[in-house]
Amino acid sequence: MELLKKYFGIVWILLGVYVGYERITDSLTKISSDKLEDRVFGWVILCVLVPIVVGGLILFGKYALNGEYKSNE
Amino acid sequence: MSAKRNKAKPKSTVDKRTLFSVISASSVGTLIEWYDFYIFGSLAAILSSQFFPKDNPTAALLSTLATFAAGFIVRPFGALVFGRLGDLVGRKYTFLVTLVLMGGSTFAIGLIPGYATIGFWAPLLVLLLRLIQGLALGGEYGGAATYVAEYAPEGRRGYYTSFIQTTATLGLFVSLGVILLTRESLGVDKFAAWGWRVPFLLSILLVGVSIVIRLRMAESPLFSKLKTEGNLSKNPLAESFGKKQNLKMVLLALFGATAGQGVIWYTGQFYALSFIQKACNVEFVQSNMIVAIALLAATPFFIVFGGWSDRIGRKPIMLAGMALGILTYRPIYDKLYSLSDLSQKQEFVDAQTIDRKSTKQDDGSLLTTMTTNHFYEGGLIAKDIEKTVTESPGGKSSKPELTKTIILPTASFWLMVLLVFIQVVYVTMVYGPVAAFLVELFPTRIRYTSMSLPYHIGNGIFGGLTPFIATALVATATKANEVAPGSVAKPYLEGLWYPILVAGVCLVIGLLYLNNKPYTTAED
Numbered sequence: 252m253e254l255l256k257k258y259f260g261i262v263w264i265l266l267g268v269y270v271g272y273e274r275i276t277d278s279l280t281k282i283s284s285d286k287l288e289d290r291v292f293g294w295v296i297l298c299v300l301v302p303i304v305v306g307g308l309i310l311f312g313k314y315a316l317n318g319e320y321k322s323n324e
Numbered sequence: 325m326s327a328k329r330n331k332a333k334p335k336s337t338v339d340k341r342t343l344f345s346v347i348s349a350s351s352v353g354t355l356i357e358w359y360d361f362y363i364f365g366s367l368a369a370i371l372s373s374q375f376f377p378k379d380n381p382t383a384a385l386l387s388t389l390a391t392f393a394a395g396f397i398v399r400p401f402g403a404l405v406f407g408r409l410g411d412l413v414g415r416k417y418t419f420l421v422t423l424v425l426m427g428g429s430t431f432a433i434g435l436i437p438g439y440a441t442i443g444f445w446a447p448l449l450v451l452l453l454r455l456i457q458g459l460a461l462g463g464e465y466g467g468a469a470t471y472v473a474e475y476a477p478e479g480r481r482g483y484y485t486s487f488i489q490t491t492a493t494l495g496l497f498v499s500l501g502v503i504l505l506t507r508e509s510l511g512v513d514k515f516a517a518w519g520w521r522v523p524f525l526l527s528i529l530l531v532g533v534s535i536v537i538r539l540r541m542a543e544s545p546l547f548s549k550l551k552t553e554g555n556l557s558k559n560p561l562a563e564s565f566g567k568k569q570n571l572k573m574v575l576l577a578l579f580g581a582t583a584g585q586g587v588i589w590y591t592g593q594f595y596a597l598s599f600i601q602k603a604c605n606v607e608f609v610q611s612n613m614i615v616a617i618a619l620l621a622a623t624p625f626f627i628v629f630g631g632w633s634d635r636i637g638r639k640p641i642m643l644a645g646m647a648l649g650i651l652t653y654r655p656i657y658d659k660l661y662s663l664s665d666l667s668q669k670q671e672f673v674d675a676q677t678i679d680r681k682s683t684k685q686d687d688g689s690l691l692t693t694m695t696t697n698h699f700y701e702g703g704l705i706a707k708d709i710e711k712t713v714t715e716s717p718g719g720k721s722s723k724p725e726l727t728k729t730i731i732l733p734t735a736s737f738w739l740m741v742l743l744v745f746i747q748v749v750y751v752t753m754v755y756g757p758v759a760a761f762l763v764e765l766f767p768t769r770i771r772y773t774s775m776s777l778p779y780h781i782g783n784g785i786f787g788g789l790t791p792f793i794a795t796a797l798v799a800t801a802t803k804a805n806e807v808a809p810g811s812v813a814k815p816y817l818e819g820l821w822y823p824i825l826v827a828g829v830c831l832v833i834g835l836l837y838l839n840n841k842p843y844t845t846a847e848d
Binding site: 252255256259263266292295296299300303307308310311314315319320322 | 397568571572575576578579781785789792796829832833836837839
């Protein structure tokens with residue numbers, strides 16, 4: 252189990268990178284839209300959600316890979 | 325109950341009466357905060373016409389920002405500001421400040437003259453007050469949960485903090501009740517003209533009562549003990565997020581619990597209502613009644629699951645709530661849609677009726693409303709409403725505004741109540757134990773700061789984005805179907821992929837990395 256937790260760290264890092272790529276491209280499309288709602292929505296995703304998901308998942312994955320989440324049960 | 329009597333009591337000696345006074349003080353305040361927060365969302369359509377006319381691009385921008393910003397963006401900042409204050413000064417005074425800020429700004433929104441009177445100042449003032457509301461809400465929840473948990477006896481934190489968890493649902497319920505009562509007693513036209521201010525102005529009475537209750541309470545015993553011992557954190561922000569030991573728990577709380585909790589919460593309590601109103605076209609009062617009854621029936625389950633989590637652990641209950649949402653959302657929403665899907669129902673064409681009504685408006689124009697009633701098998705009624713405004717007698721008429729509403733027969737109404745009830749039960753599973761879970765994850769000296777941020781990012785940002793992302797996904801699927809008919813089988817269900825995926829990731833992380841036993845810190 253501990254090994255699984257550790258190696259899943261790579262999954263979280265890759266997931267962070269993928270979500271970042273996918274969301275950034277989608278946000279850029281929205282930002283160039285004619286509709287005001289779409290533009291604001293695009294900026295919100297780009298400036299708020301993307302940094303949290305990408306930064307958070309990569310850091311979480313790094314900690315998991317380093318074995319920081321060892322069970323104390 | 326006197327403040328003197330409560331002062332710095334060790335938690336083991338806190339009697340039940342004191343504990344329930346603490347819970348009441350915290351819950352009433354949090355309920356009011358949620359009430360204040362929800363009335364803006366529920367009255368969004370009326371407010372946008374009062375403060376944010378669509379023909380002015382700047383006002384329209386402020387309108388969009390007001391919806392986004394206060395809804396979730398500033399909440400994590402409120403968590404940081406007030407969390408830090410709560411760990412430095414104390415829980416009691418911090419969440420007294422958040423209450424005053426929240427209640428004061430809600431009351432002030434009810435006083436702002438419309439765009440027609442003060443122009444650009446109206447949307448600007450609303451935006452500012454919405455920002456204050458969001459900040460205050462960011463600071464309130466962590467304070468209330470921490471305050472109750474630090475009074476609660478060992479092994480019963482889940483049960484006692486679950487009372488705080490009911491307040492968001494009750495706040496939504498009370499706000500819907502007040503809006504419906506005001507609307508029904510004043511009539512639709514008066515409500516749209518000035519009656520919408522009543523729910524805002526009423527909040528000041530509730531806040532006054534809550535302030536009196538809170539002022540009589542003492543500081544939390546655990547915080548008082550730390551203060552007496554001189555062990556308070558000098559820099560809670562740096563300690564919470566600068567130290568790896570705490571930061572890794574913040575990330576675990578976010579990705580293993582609160583992000584999933586946020587999307588399940590927003591899907592059950594918000595997206596369900598929006599889906600019933602927009603995708604199913606169910607009439608305003610009936611759709612609100614469906615959600616209100618389901619909420620009322622499911623609310624006790626917050627306490628059931630909170631209490632249960634003390635015995636079997638927080639993890640299995642929260643993760644089971646997420647798993648159930650992932651597995652059943654699509655069939656549930658498909659059933660909701662089918663109940664009002666006219667293409668599947670036989671119409672009694674001969675029974676069709678048309679009502680025409682003309683009313684003179686305050687500005688002298690004439691509003692003509694033509695309602696065509698279609699009757700379907702099983703008692704379902706669909707109304708096509710066409711509104712036309714004529715500027716002056718014999719003058720130019722506006723482009724007709726068309727809306728469709730559906731009135732469900734009794735059997736379908738109650739089936740929708742059941743389907744929303746099931747979703748709210750999932751909400752109670754993920755949300756009931758989460759306060760105790762977060763409180764136990766962090767030490768007392770930085771608890772307010774540390775728990776508030778993952779909660780508000782998970783609930784506010786991941787959850788708060790649910791309606792917007794879901795709507796965008798539905799729009800994309802609908803557009804794809806227009807280009808290539810049939811390419812997406814059920815476009816109205818596409819919005820559910822966002823909560824399903826977020827809850828899915830959270831479920832896997834929770835299963836792998838969360839411990840089932842309560843996390844214990846050196847101080848507790």
